[in-house]
Amino acid sequence: MRVSSLSDPRIIEIITQYFVPVWLSRDDYQRDKRSGEEQAELERLDAERARRKMEGGAVCVFVVAPNGDVLATQRVQKAYKAENLLPFLQKIVEEQKLKPRDAEAIRASAAEKLDAKPKTKEGRFIHIWTRVDAKGDNRGVSNDRVELTGEELQAFLPPADAKADATWTIPEKIAGKLFQYGYPPGPYWKTSDSKLKKATLTAKLLAGSEKEARIELTGDLEMSFPIGRPTEGQITAHFVGIAQADRDKRTLTSLALVSERADFVWYWERKPQTVKMRIALEMEP
């Protein structure tokens, strides 16, 4: 639904104007840990839906009246198509004689953006995007974020006396911390299921000024990521990238890596299915 009906301008418009929108991860990926009150409310809504034999399941659209009654539901197999979700919502707007929400109230009720600051001193966020461009299987683009500590970032810096063409290795633990998110977007979300087999990253000092170091990066990833047991997905990727560092301050000022030759192989009836992927990593400015 994320990449289909919920990204349709007609659906965005009607939800924004007439409803108080909220998403809820059954796997508790909320920004805040689910409270007992929220868990009880979710169970109440599920129970009411089941008792009244309304359609739906774990992945579902609920329309909940201001007094808490479940007005209507639509299962995801229908709701992912805007052609189904739009008339479903229009019917509720008409039946309930809803007026558009106040613009200021909409702004005030929207969640704030994700934390802007890293948790560790000198730490920086690295974003990891993955995408699959296969036709007919648009899962959009994943966007994970991981924090590298100041100490981990130091591993990308050249030794103080290094000359052009000097090379050094980024510890596998750090490369793995970045690369473990390199699996396809979609309904598979447990990064802890990533099993790294190889995560290498080599740095090479390019010719630069006395103040600024330009660093060429190359790396390789081999990892398994299960897509339904007992089959296992296998990911291989080759990365190239560029980093820049302030030699006086001994700080990394930019870091960017890209893989346009990533393969995700999964198995269907024991036959390997290869999906071409692209992966990008970039340090937040």
Place this chain on the structure above:
Amino acid sequence: MKYRAGLLAVAALAVMAASADQREADPISKRIEAIKGSDTNAWRKIPWTSSLMPARRIGEREKHPLFLFTHDGNIETGRC
């Protein structure tokens, strides 16, 4: 005829090789933009409230129904 087909095949290979070279020559930043750019992020424009209970209270106060989307995984990272 065979000669002409062979020429076409060679020309096609040359074009493919040139586009691969061009891709390699593009700055990393440009290549990253091409990967992260998407027309499927529009759902983020919806003014989602932070969680269920605040949404319930807002709905009650404003006399507007909730649009509640329950799902598996993590929608914010595109993994759902």
